[in-house]
Amino acid sequence: MSKFSRKNGRRKPMAEINVVPYIDVTLVLLIIFMVTTPMLQTGVDVDLPEAESKAVGSTDNPPIIISIDKSGQYSIKIDDGDNEPVQAEAITELVIAALAKKPQTQVYISADKTVEYGNVITVMANLKNAGVDKVGFSTKAKSEDQ
8 A cells, every 4th residue: 555545546636836946936026036137227427517516415315416418408306206308498397396294304415517507506596496496416526647
């Protein structure tokens, strides 16, 4: 008599789940995400002007960054989202909506050093209309060899 035989000749159903295939799939997904995540870190290519200044302390709340590239195109980055191309007129509405959710959010302008002064003033005027009192400017540290 075999150990699997019963009175009616059927085997008892196994009530365990085989988790090995799930572990394999999870490992493959983990590797895929580890490889692709650094590729998603993109931004606007801006050649910032150099200045002697102290670094701003970081907060838990990510700032709103409005970028102007050398061709004069505007883009905005809210929270941890991507840089989204935007028209100058839409900056006010987007900033008002973001500040309504998180009023203590800092706002920075990141403009290429070759951008016309008028483009920066346009952004500043839009931010003033959105109710932003303080605006920071992004710069890169001045090189010691100069």
